[in-house]
Amino acid sequence: MNGIGLLPVAVRGTGSARRLGSRLRELSADGLTVGAHGLRHLNAAERVAEVGSDAYLCDEVAPCAAGLRAEGFDPRTFAYPCSARSESSDALLTEVSTRLRGSVSVPEGRELAGIDDFFVPVAELPERRIxxxxxxxxxxxxxxxxxxxxxLLGGLRRAVERGKVSILIAHAIADTHEHDYIAPARIEWLLTRAAELGLRCLGFDDLPEAGSLTAA
Structure with a gap:
């Protein structure tokens, strides 16, 4: 195994809670991880600074996690709304989540494959919380x-060539959408390219514990 590809997909909370729960169960049945994303999709870094750690957990994280548990899920990971994070929010949320997901922008004129922050050495994955x-x-x-x-293909190739993990983020699964979206055809394309390159595709709940990668 040369690397691992992760494809977290976020689903917008449109429609009734029952309908959303049904959609999440369909995705979970297909192997996707269902994690927390905040109740109101607020900027975590700003909110923690404004109201404090306890209030943010009480207002945004706890009710989100409770709603998911009521639908039968076990939300152990947290994806930052708008990928906005800070040292304070990281310290807070790693106390209640196994892993956090953030993002950084690719500067104009740069290639994704050249941004080190997007890649984690496979050997370091079990200990990486963010x-x-x-x-x-x-x-x-x-x-x-x-x-x-x-x-994107350049990023997957770097993961293979250097034994790295590449994390990809997507949102609503649709051919077009009023919010951020990824087309089903692109998901299929990414999965096909990853398979051709020998990359395993895992959700956050599938991430290995320390030492388990050595036998893969």
Whole structure:
């Protein structure tokens, strides 16, 4: 095994709670991890600074996790809304989550494969609590936006060539959407390319414990 590809996908909370729970169960049955994302999708770094750690946990994290547990899930991981994080929010949320997911932007003129923050050595994965993902969405507000196929493929290839983990982030699964979205065809394309490169695709709940990668 040369590397691992992770494809977390977020689902917008539209419609009734029952309908959303049904959609999440469908995704979970397909092997995706269901984790917490905050009750109101607020900027965690700003909110923790404004109201304090206890209030943020009480207002945003606890009710989100409780709602997911009521639907039969065990939300052990947390994806930062808008990928906004700080040292304070990291310290707080690693106390209540096994892993956190953030992101950074690719500067104009740079390639995703050249940004070290997006890649984690496979051997270090079991101990990493905070993982940085790269956006894989096709667009937003019905308009194309995001990284090209070539940029994403370059990132997957770097993961293989250097024994790294590559984390990808996507949102609503649709051919077009009013919010951030990834087309089903792109998901299939990414999974196919990952398989061709020999990358395993895992959700956050599938991440190995210390020492378990050596026999893979």
């Amino acid at each position: 993982l940085i993902g790269a956006g894989a969405d096709n667009g937003a507000q019905h308009q194309p936006r995001g990284h090209s196929d070539a940029m």
